[in-house]
Amino acid sequence: MNFQIAVIPGDGIGPEIINEAIKVLETIGKKYHHHFHFQKLLAGGCAIDKVGTCLPDETLDLCKKSDSILLGAVGGPKWDTLPGEQRPEKALLRLRKELNLFANLRPALLFPQLKDACPLKKEIVGNGIDICVVRELTGGIYFGEKGRKSSDIMGEIAYDVESYSVSEIKRIAKIAFEIAGKRKKKVTSVDKANVLESSKLWRSVVEEIANDYPDITLHHMYIDNASMQLIRDPKQFDVIVTSNMFGDILSDEASIITGSIGMLPSASLGNSTLGMYEPIHGSAPDIAGKNKANPIATILSAAMMLRYSFNLNKEAQAIEDAVTKVLKQGYRTPDLIHTEMQLVSTKEMGEQIIKNI
Ligand SMILES: NC(=O)c1ccc[n+]([C@@H]2O[C@H](COP(=O)([O-])OP(=O)(O)OC[C@H]3O[C@@H](n4cnc5c(N)ncnc54)[C@H](O)[C@@H]3O)[C@@H](O)[C@H]2O)c1
Ligand SMILES: CC(C)[C@H](C(=O)O)[C@@H](O)C(=O)O
Numbered sequence: 001m002n003f004q005i006a007v008i009p010g011d012g013i014g015p016e017i018i019n020e021a022i023k024v025l026e027t028i029g030k031k032y033h034h035h036f037h038f039q040k041l042l043a044g045g046c047a048i049d050k051v052g053t054c055l056p057d058e059t060l061d062l063c064k065k066s067d068s069i070l071l072g073a074v075g076g077p078k079w080d081t082l083p084g085e086q087r088p089e090k091a092l093l094r095l096r097k098e099l100n101l102f103a104n105l106r107p108a109l110l111f112p113q114l115k116d117a118c119p120l121k122k123e124i125v126g127n128g129i130d131i132c133v134v135r136e137l138t139g140g141i142y143f144g145e146k147g148r149k150s151s152d153i154m155g156e157i158a159y160d161v162e163s164y165s166v167s168e169i170k171r172i173a174k175i176a177f178e179i180a181g182k183r184k185k186k187v188t189s190v191d192k193a194n195v196l197e198s199s200k201l202w203r204s205v206v207e208e209i210a211n212d213y214p215d216i217t218l219h220h221m222y223i224d225n226a227s228m229q230l231i232r233d234p235k236q237f238d239v240i241v242t243s244n245m246f247g248d249i250l251s252d253e254a255s256i257i258t259g260s261i262g263m264l265p266s267a268s269l270g271n272s273t274l275g276m277y278e279p280i281h282g283s284a285p286d287i288a289g290k291n292k293a294n295p296i297a298t299i300l301s302a303a304m305m306l307r308y309s310f311n312l313n314k315e316a317q318a319i320e321d322a323v324t325k326v327l328k329q330g331y332r333t334p335d336l337i338h339t340e341m342q343l344v345s346t347k348e349m350g351e352q353i354i355k356n357i
């Protein structure tokens with residue numbers, strides 16, 4: 001089959017990790033007789049430098065017309081002083097919003113071979129950690145009213161408003177319950193309902209949706225406690241459903257218990273098969289251009305693309321199996337390294353994964 005993939009390498013380590021994911025997809029294409037057509041597009045800081053805007057119209061148009069989008073990372077210190085609207089990260093937010101990609105799945109899976117790279121004690125990790133964070137992606141404080149104003153008494157004031165509608169909460173809650181139905185049948189909804197009005201609505205709507213899923217257990221947890229419980233006893237979680245900002249923070253926290261933020265992929269989905277797939281990490285300016293970045297999160301994001309946008313399940317599994325094999329063989333990028341392991345670069349990690357497909 002033929003698939004049109006819009007590729008946004010972006011900034012920092014973005015182009016390095018994307019190259020490895022493309023090579024992996026090409027290998028899958030050859031093996032299973034699919035034609036993946038890649039179209040590289042500009043967005044982020046590199047687009048600001050080249051054409052003066054973080055998300056050129058052409059990029060947005062071509063993303064809309066493609067079958068799926070693969071993104072590396074955007075942003076970096078070079079553009080940090082730009083006003084909010086002009087920052088590279090705005091490209092990401094606009095893509096998510098314009099394509100209505102409201103559901104962000106961030107699976108935090110500790111590969112058994114990486115138990116030594118997990119900072120938690122062995123007795124806490126037990127047989128392994130397998131959590132799916134379902135992050136609401138097109139609402140909340142990221143997209144509420146924001147601005148600056150000045151007051152005679154307080155001087156300059158900046159504000160960002162968190163708001164959620166019933167329909168926004170319903171659609172993300174449904175996705176979380178559907179996913180939990182295929183897993184361990186447990187949803188933990190994370191909010192701050194003891195303080196925030198938007199969280200109170202969140203909690204009541206999630207409870208209403210839970211009535212349609214009698215075989216799924218629902219727990220509510222405040223974000224402060226959830227941040228602590230994730231380290232104290234991560235095995236208690238199956239699916240975590242939460243708002244845009246809480247999901248952003250909790251997923252970075254969850255990633256480190258899988259060994260490295262370089263291990264966590266994501267899928268951003270809406271109402272059609274068009275999805276955007278990206279690692280959860282950023283452009284990692286501290287290691288950019290050094291061939292040191294872990295490409296696995298991006299490669300696993302490509303696997304999620306095959307599964308969710310193209311319904312190519314055995315092909316996705318082939319990538320995931322190859323990652324497992326490479327980890328078994330002892331290959332590690334610097335973020336995962338510990339004793340008696342084979343240190344490899346970004347490129348070498350990609351090559352080893354390809355060899356194992
Ligand atoms: N999706 C995105 O495009 C995205 C996501 C997060 C942050 N950002 C942007 O990236 C820039 C840097 O942000 P940050 O430093 O807060 O977060 P970051 O995720 O880029 O880096 C945090 C730390 O994790 C390490 N790291 C990240 N990815 C890695 C990988 N694949 N392999 C090995 N180590 C890895 C980095 O070296 C750094 O030490 C900022 O401009 C931020 O806005 C973009
Ligand atoms: C870069 C930033 C806008 C983005 C977010 O906060 O959503 C990132 O941190 C992520 O996790 O994808």
Ligand SMILES: [Mg+2]
Nearest residue numbers: 248249252280
């Ligand atoms: Mg983030």
